[in-house]
Amino acid sequence: MTRRLLAWSTLPRSLRMRTRALLRSVSRSRRHLVTKLETLSDGFLLLSSEGIETAFAQDLSNEEKALLLAVQPQTAGSIFDAKPTTAAWHNKPSWYVVASNDNMIAPEQEKSMAKQINATTTTLPSSHAVMLSHPEEVAKVIADAAAGKK
Numbered sequence: 001m002t003r004r005l006l007a008w009s010t011l012p013r014s015l016r017m018r019t020r021a022l023l024r025s026v027s028r029s030r031r032h033l034v035t036k037l038e039t040l041s042d043g044f045l046l047l048s049s050e051g052i053e054t055a056f057a058q059d060l061s062n063e064e065k066a067l068l069l070a071v072q073p074q075t076a077g078s079i080f081d082a083k084p085t086t087a088a089w090h091n092k093p094s095w096y097v098v099a100s101n102d103n104m105i106a107p108e109q110e111k112s113m114a115k116q117i118n119a120t121t122t123t124l125p126s127s128h129a130v131m132l133s134h135p136e137e138v139a140k141v142i143a144d145a146a147a148g149k150k
Helices: 013-025 028-036 049-056 062-071 077-081 107-116 135-147
Strands: 037-039 044-047 095-099 120-124
Touching: 028 049, 044 049, 049 062, 095 107, 095 135, 107 120, 120 135
Parallel strands: 095 120
Antiparallel strands: 037 044
């Protein structure tokens, strides 16, 4: 599949608005990473090969990164406009894996979110793709959560 970046002015207004919302949702220190996203004409987003290499999965092998690029699901750009009305963490225990080498979400922001939801927190030296670079550790967190083990 051939992908290309679209000129900003050629995008529909609604898509430009969603992209602006995405930019507002990303911490200042990570805004440059939004340029690693490719906006498709239907409003969906994909990470570019550079985005996977430098921002999403920098600790994976070249083969794993190539596979990620080939099979990544599209993300609806509208997700960044979503306004949830309820959150399970208000009533249920939560677990959170902080990826300390994450280049998509600042690890400090991840820690803050985990603290806000009073999550049992595990920190791993990983990129954003923590479930791929540390599968055993992530599986343990999932098993602990399923068992209600704090």
